[in-house]
Amino acid sequence: MRTLDWMVLILSLVTIVGYGLYKGRGSSTIQSYLLADKSLPWWAMGLSIMATQASAITFIGTTGQAYVDGMRFVQFYFGLPLAMIIISATVVPFFHKAGVVTAYEFLEQRFDAKTRLAASIIFLIQRGLGVGLALYAPAVVLSVILGWSERVTVLIMAGVVVSYAVPGGIKAVTWTDVQQMMLIFLGILGAFFAAVWLMPSDVSFGDALFLAGASGKLNAVDFSLDPNNRYTVWSGLIGGMFLALSYFGCDQSQVQRYLTGKSVGHSRTSLIFNAIVKVPLQFFILLTGAMVFVFYQFERPPLLFNKTAETRIEQAGRAGNALAGVQYQAALEQYNEALEERRDAAYRLLEARRNGSPAADPAELRDANRAVDAARREGITAVELAGDGRPYDDTNYIFMTFVTTYFPVGAVGLIIAAIFAAAMSTISAELNSLATTSMIDIYRRHFHRGATDRHYVFIAKSATAFWGLYAAVFAFFGGRLGSLIEAVNLVGSLFYGSLLGVFVLAFGFPSAKRHKYGVSGTGAFTGLVVGEIAILLTSWLTEISFLWYNVVGCVVVVSTGLLVSRFSRS
Amino acid sequence: MPRDLNDDRPPFLNTWGQLYAAIVVYLFVLIGLFYAFTRAYRISP
Numbered sequence: 220m221r222t223l224d225w226m227v228l229i230l231s232l233v234t235i236v237g238y239g240l241y242k243g244r245g246s247s248t249i250q251s252y253l254l255a256d257k258s259l260p261w262w263a264m265g266l267s268i269m270a271t272q273a274s275a276i277t278f279i280g281t282t283g284q285a286y287v288d289g290m291r292f293v294q295f296y297f298g299l300p301l302a303m304i305i306i307s308a309t310v311v312p313f314f315h316k317a318g319v320v321t322a323y324e325f326l327e328q329r330f331d332a333k334t335r336l337a338a339s340i341i342f343l344i345q346r347g348l349g350v351g352l353a354l355y356a357p358a359v360v361l362s363v364i365l366g367w368s369e370r371v372t373v374l375i376m377a378g379v380v381v382s383y384a385v386p387g388g389i390k391a392v393t394w395t396d397v398q399q400m401m402l403i404f405l406g407i408l409g410a411f412f413a414a415v416w417l418m419p420s421d422v423s424f425g426d427a428l429f430l431a432g433a434s435g436k437l438n439a440v441d442f443s444l445d446p447n448n449r450y451t452v453w454s455g456l457i458g459g460m461f462l463a464l465s466y467f468g469c470d471q472s473q474v475q476r477y478l479t480g481k482s483v484g485h486s487r488t489s490l491i492f493n494a495i496v497k498v499p500l501q502f503f504i505l506l507t508g509a510m511v512f513v514f515y516q517f518e519r520p521p522l523l524f525n526k527t528a529e530t531r532i533e534q535a536g537r538a539g540n541a542l543a544g545v546q547y548q549a550a551l552e553q554y555n556e557a558l559e560e561r562r563d564a565a566y567r568l569l570e571a572r573r574n575g576s577p578a579a580d581p582a583e584l585r586d587a588n589r590a591v592d593a594a595r596r597e598g599i600t601a602v603e604l605a606g607d608g609r610p611y612d613d614t615n616y617i618f619m620t621f622v623t624t625y626f627p628v629g630a631v632g633l634i635i636a637a638i639f640a641a642a643m644s645t646i647s648a649e650l651n652s653l654a655t656t657s658m659i660d661i662y663r664r665h666f667h668r669g670a671t672d673r674h675y676v677f678i679a680k681s682a683t684a685f686w687g688l689y690a691a692v693f694a695f696f697g698g699r700l701g702s703l704i705e706a707v708n709l710v711g712s713l714f715y716g717s718l719l720g721v722f723v724l725a726f727g728f729p730s731a732k733r734h735k736y737g738v739s740g741t742g743a744f745t746g747l748v749v750g751e752i753a754i755l756l757t758s759w760l761t762e763i764s765f766l767w768y769n770v771v772g773c774v775v776v777v778s779t780g781l782l783v784s785r786f787s788r789s
Numbered sequence: 790m791p792r793d794l795n796d797d798r799p800p801f802l803n804t805w806g807q808l809y810a811a812i813v814v815y816l817f818v819l820i821g822l823f824y825a826f827t828r829a830y831r832i833s834p
Binding site: 261293297300301303304307308428429431432433437438439440441452484487488491494495498499502581 | 798800805808813815819823824826827829830831832
């Protein structure tokens, strides 16, 4: 980072905070602080929905994922447009008509207070873990890239978000999301064009696509029926649809976005906007990662993208573990040789293609890629030996290493600002929704009813600050949590299915309050609990892709809820 | 420029049902394009 980069970053952060405070002024009632007086246009909500879902790790991790695994991750989003249609057609008018502030308030109208309480607690647990991770994960990467301590990075990110989210409420959060999404779009475009522009002068964009394809990175669509294959068209369309239904239909951090709409039409359109834009956007981000992969076939990539890993090896050497250092050096030599051969193989393949050779054989390049991967794995093994045995994964550092090493001055600052923007847009929406649920579903419902708006707004602001502090503390100790971080990554898939199931019961079936054969509160509550158990058992006992957990959870909750309602009546 | 939005009419096309159908078609066209892209750059050994 050079002076201009720092100026770009600081100016971006200051502008975001200032704009958020300006737009959030005057939020003195619950309707204003939590729902923006239902005044927001579809495009602001649409961009806010997109910004909330696109975290910093989505940005830097997705490009890294394409580098390592190709573009097949795009299939994860195939179900999203279908989910948006369903939510637009059903959930949006239900919520608007019900006049609720939270999604879980609706469950008490349909069923009973215990179902509402159970669902809101599940949300607070799951989103509480999520917001800590949303702060910790990018802080780890950014601290390495910027040379700051993790805690300084965490404090800056949390501090900036809290400074506008607490006073400004949802208006500040949404309008800063709009700004941040613009910055993210700019960052993605800039990264893609830079990756293509930085290729050797004798390698065209078409050549780059050819080499990416020959290396197996342009594997966007897979029609395999294997349920253990994580990313296929089917897991994306079906499993991805259920996940998107859960996230956008039942998670308050998204529901609150479109409850701020000035009409049902505006709320629906904000979701349709995401249905149209999201999949091509993800394709573009993944293609950028594939281009970074091709770039590194001509420029030497580091063996370890996380620079601190080499320090680990040196420390191990000083502590008497010389084996790791020896192994690492051997891997490095092997890696350098493999890189040379891979570059030569890439040029030979391009030459054959330009000469119109009918059978330009990519096997040589594929073998060269395997040799590079094998050498890298040896180096990674050395790092793991030098440490405490924890797995080493530098996927999230690949893109940032590329940016900070090769981008021109100013552009680095722009990309870093875009990553901060991605992190802050997610964190601010999560803090706002956690505070809303804490205040509306827990505090106002169970502890202090009938108070003034001024009191509840104060509680909501305090809750926002509390959750911001909580997220920072979680992130401070994140490094000690080890495998818990991996578990947290699965939290969404472990809880969403049961939440979705209870909302399917709420929207799709009559309530026992109004219909003789409707779903009762006991049925919904029991379904929620049994569905959750089913998901946990599925994750522990099977190897199926996590994208199917939502389907399992939803089906079990709905069937159990209907059965229990039926038999409790008889 | 989208029409003024209210509960009854979508930003384009005449009914929300038509818009939803158009999105479904759009999705499958997109998947088709991505599949063609995958096939075009998949080089068999």
